[in-house]
Amino acid sequence: MKCWKAALASATLTPMLEIEHLSLSIPSASGPKPAVSDVTLSLESGRVLGLVGESGCGKSITAQTILRLGEHQGIERTEGTVKLDGQDIFTMQESELRVLRGGRISMIFQEPMTALNPVFSIGAQITEVIRLHLDLTKRKACERAVSLLTDVGLQQPEQLLRQYPDSLSGGMRQRVLIAMAMAADPDYIIADEPTTALDVSVQARIIDLLRKLQREKGLGMLLVTHDFGLVAELADDVAVMYAGHIVEYGSVEAIFDHPTHPYTRALMDCRPEAASRGTPMPAIPGQVPAPGAWPAGCRFAPRCRWADAACEQPVEAEAWHHGGHWARCIHVAKSTKPLELTE
């Protein structure tokens, strides 16, 4: 029995969530507009992939598409696919998707305030999720709820089950949501700005908690954020997104020690931690172009201080690469010393 499992495991390689050449469109008055183009990413179990970029770059709709959550809002896949251990999620039936969502892949959203239903007790909401995925009696489901709430560091879980969301602080609500996401022992977690709505001290505790759960359960996690601090705390790998493209990808050390794409560098430079008082902060002029209003060539070119005529041509994803670290930039690709762009 054991040999058979081991043989199977080595045959199927590491379990993986793979996004391949994914392009998405959003609805608009003048018809669908492209919003994400040609995104290829893979998420291994036991690793945390940070997806960073400015507001409106397409991070959330990419993340939601993994569970096919954007469809009812008119977000359409125009190309590419998402595969879970080799199975294409776009071939799944609605019934299979219900098992997938919160079963093998769970999602944690930004707003702990709106993600819980105010009229049901915490106990009712958490046992509902448990019983949707696990064949448990009501009593067993309650026991599981108590152990999940304990796992996320909440005290007096039995009492908490009878409480309503209104009576909890933001940090406690986010813990409850994390407990719910863990209900069916998922393999992957998609966390979309999991700490943005929380204040610093609570944020630090939630970061600790996510790290602990991720390690103990060997979870694969997609961490969507615009906060490099969160990436520095949690991510193993980082994908930087700009205007629907992944513009740079690498290990967290590579991205922090050798940020290569001018966009990544610019973003890192304008973190307030990086600046010193009294000198103007290195802001990025202008703003992210809206979906559909992208330049034909490099999408960052209009805001890039190194841009020139060469940037008007489309750039392929791995124009520059070094081991597993790559950047979509024609200038770093051409330069023999790619990491030494100068003013």
Next chain:
Amino acid sequence: MSLLSVKGLCKSFHAGSWSGKDHITRAVDDVSFDIEEGETLAIVGESGSGKSTTARIVMRLLAADAGRIALMGEDITYLKGKAMRNMRKHMQMVFQDPFASLNPRMRIVETVGEGLRVHAPEMNAKQRRERVIEVLEHCGTGVEALDRYPHQFSGGQRQRIGIARALAVSPRLLVLDEPVSALDVSVQAQILNLLSDLQNEQKLAYLFISHDLSVIKQVADRVAVMFAGRIVEQGNAEVIYASPKHPYTRALLDARPVEHPAQRKKPTDIAVRSEETVAKSGCAFRLRCPYAQEDCEAFDGALSTDDHAFACLHPLKAES
């Protein structure tokens, strides 16, 4: 004479009638501070510590239960009608959420010019429009914005418009409640630079509220740390960052995310270490404080009177 001088502000709310018991929240408790011309005082503290309530009292949007507010030497605590309108043009407010704080049905020219109607009634429509163009350009937004509506702008542009609206009447003091918290880092940097330029040009004073210590480090001359409605530490920003005296300030500084993955800390005990508890008597922080001793139960929370003021019986020693 300070530009703004606030003494002993107190404000309680009755809350929670739906939860059965009517309890009182002391949202602001004996808060005092001064702001000089051209200076930035930042207020930092966790959610619910009373930052916004303090701002709203200073702006006279909310009446205090006790305390005094003096602007440019004049006591405005109880000013009414025309006298208050006259003072109000000297202090203006910028809110966190540029989406919620601009009237969606008003064109930008009307929104930004609104204050001028009240505070500069002598201006005709043409003069108002000119002034609006002037401040918008100053804030980095072009003339093409004038006849558009808020939803046609990005978050950063809306915040520029919010700042332009506040500046239109040439105030001396801006009260900024989380002005960059809803923005991307890149846009945040643009807005912080704008605020810094405006301050240098016009000697504006800022009361800058934020829960982000990295942002505050960029802008503040002095910092006031609030906890449970009280100021627990106040002083020069650099001094407080380098050697905080109050354990709560230390905890806030330590809670910041690391700057580089190599600095990751070991996971600590993840239990809700009385995450949001506030002691009802004595030092409000003592239940969470690693240095708390028995005498903290009887401490009245009074701030020391030094330049670097703190409210703690067992202050931290300066780090060598």
